[in-house]
Amino acid sequence: MTEPIDAPTGPTLLVVDDDAPLRTRLATAMERRGYQVTTAESVAAGIAAARSIRPLYAVCDLKLGDGNGLEVVQAVRAARPDARVVVLTGYGNIATAVAAVKAGAVDYLAKPTDADAIESALKAQGDKLPQPPEQPMSADRVRWEHIQRVFEQCDRNVSETARRLRMHRRTLQRILNKHAPRD
Known part of the structure; x- marks a missing residue:
């Protein structure tokens, strides 16, 4: 066939x-x-x-x-x-x-x-762990990504995002106004 x-x-x-x-x-x-x-x-x-x-x-x-x-x-x-x-x-x-x-x-x-x-x-097969990434994200980039995710989950509400992240609203606003850190 x-x-x-x-x-x-x-x-x-x-x-x-x-x-x-x-x-x-x-x-x-x-x-x-x-x-x-x-x-x-x-x-x-x-x-x-x-x-x-x-x-x-x-x-x-x-x-x-x-x-x-x-x-x-x-x-x-x-x-x-x-x-x-x-x-x-x-x-x-x-x-x-x-x-x-x-x-x-x-x-x-x-x-x-x-x-x-x-x-x-x-x-990947068996119990072999995958190789670590050649160029992992920087700690600053990981932090920025996390903040952006929570901000989106809170429907872009700055006050609610700041409350959930346990940070001052003005501090959060400054972070949100900056560009993403380079990897």
Whole structure:
């Protein structure tokens, strides 16, 4: 039996993220690496895609507009038990990392990350730890990213963000008015 001409040639990858620019950039980068990429922007669409394409690999954001990305992780693993799923998040903490692994993820990466780190996590085998990044973010950049994330979570409300970060509102305003530190 012959395969159709348009059959996927590379491993299947499902990318689920509600951040459209990130989803598009990641899909393009992974297609260049030979993956057959399907994208979804919500839990519902991710679960539907997982059931229909049964991907070998998946990358899923933890917090999606319509729910928790761990539901997608479980759907991917149910559709294909040998699937390797990496969870991305801007809200990293130990509890969510443990929950992601219990749901079936093989790794848990904090945003921002790049396609190289994601591919390394997807293809890592055994108990071998991934290599540390060549040029990790500076401490100032990590702090700035965290503040920006909390600011967005608080719907860009400076007073609420300052309260949650336990910092003075004017100090926060000065930080928000500066450009991001260089890595």
